[in-house]
Amino acid sequence: MENFAKEKINIFSEYRIKNIVIKNRIVLPPMVRFSLIDKSGYVSDELIKWYGDIAKSGVGLIIVEASAVEESGKLRENQIGIWNDSFIEGLTKVAEEIHRYNVPCMIQIHHAGFLDKLNEVSENELDRILKLFEEAFVRAKKCSYDGIEIHGAHGYLISQLNSKKINQRKDKYGEHLYFSRKLIENTKFLFDDNFILGYRMGANEPELEDGINNAKQLEKYGIDILHVSSGIPSDKYKRQVKIDCLPKDFPLNWIIYSGIKIKEEINIPVIGVYGIKKEKEASWLVENGYLDFVAVGRAMIARGTWMEKARKDFKYRNLNNIEIKLKGEKC
Numbered sequence: 001m002e003n004f005a006k007e008k009i010n011i012f013s014e015y016r017i018k019n020i021v022i023k024n025r026i027v028l029p030p031m032v033r034f035s036l037i038d039k040s041g042y043v044s045d046e047l048i049k050w051y052g053d054i055a056k057s058g059v060g061l062i063i064v065e066a067s068a069v070e071e072s073g074k075l076r077e078n079q080i081g082i083w084n085d086s087f088i089e090g091l092t093k094v095a096e097e098i099h100r101y102n103v104p105c106m107i108q109i110h111h112a113g114f115l116d117k118l119n120e121v122s123e124n125e126l127d128r129i130l131k132l133f134e135e136a137f138v139r140a141k142k143c144s145y146d147g148i149e150i151h152g153a154h155g156y157l158i159s160q161l162n163s164k165k166i167n168q169r170k171d172k173y174g175e176h177l178y179f180s181r182k183l184i185e186n187t188k189f190l191f192d193d194n195f196i197l198g199y200r201m202g203a204n205e206p207e208l209e210d211g212i213n214n215a216k217q218l219e220k221y222g223i224d225i226l227h228v229s230s231g232i233p234s235d236k237y238k239r240q241v242k243i244d245c246l247p248k249d250f251p252l253n254w255i256i257y258s259g260i261k262i263k264e265e266i267n268i269p270v271i272g273v274y275g276i277k278k279e280k281e282a283s284w285l286v287e288n289g290y291l292d293f294v295a296v297g298r299a300m301i302a303r304g305t306w307m308e309k310a311r312k313d314f315k316y317r318n319l320n321n322i323e324i325k326l327k328g329e330k331c
Helices: 045-056 085-099 115-120 123-142 157-162 178-186 208-221 235-244 254-263 279-287 298-302 306-319
Strands: 015-017 020-022 026-028 061-068 105-110 147-152 196-202 225-229 270-272 293-295
Touching: 045 061, 045 085, 061 085, 085 105, 085 123, 105 123, 105 196, 115 157, 123 147, 123 178, 147 157, 147 178, 157 178, 157 196, 178 208, 196 208, 208 225, 208 254, 225 254, 254 270, 279 293, 279 306, 298 306
Parallel strands: 026 061, 026 293, 061 105, 105 147, 147 196, 196 225, 225 270, 270 293
Antiparallel strands: 015 020
8 A cells, every 4th residue: 555644544544344454445336337248147358357457446445236136136137147156157257356456345236126016015025035135145255255235225126125205015024124134134144354244325215314224223233334325315305405405515415415424323434425526525525534435436437547546636635735625516
């Protein structure tokens, strides 16, 4: 790791979760690379190379894109799968390529869900899908990943179950975090000091207060790291965001703001995500202690040299003692 200023935490500071050493605070979030995958769901050589290039650039942590626990649970046809052992070889190659550059990696486990039909799905069907998640976790560990991220955001299956707006079930799955809790309980045997569990959650499920409560519960269940994104907002919450926007002096978007508010309430590390494009934005969040990690997704796809430029910008700013100033968002 480069010898940047040690007296203050910055985006190039190390972080350790159990035995997993993350060399800086920049995360590649799970970005589904549809253009690099065909309808079979198998990992391609192009996908392996892309992850290798990002790892080589010096990012701190890579979360490999959403992998479907069954073919009918894909969000699109050309999405990688993990629903049987035939996917292990390709997924292992991705992990091995990332590890070549001394970068830890997790893999996101996913099911697209049912949305407006969630309450009509049988309890037995959800039991079956829960089992598919558990089996996918076992495969992920066999593939040499350093951890798993549960996809509990963006309106997909687990987000639907977590949502008071969507989930009106009267059975055991009507307990909004039941699926997540049982999944974590049933797979505890996999997780040790060398294998960590993350969770991508919706901050607005359906409102921020619910997101905060969910985060507290997930911490109690044993999650090692939270990745705060968007969920299924209530109509009231959507209107409130548009009307009230954010505190006038807050310079970034409401999803990042929600991640900050959630971090204030829990003790495990938090990744903030959404719309971060520049080093100074990531640095402002980490140096002020607002977030532990910052995810850079689309900006890193657009610029494969994002990490290189971030290092240069960071050094220049620190050598010249330039204060970070960010402009506030427009309502």
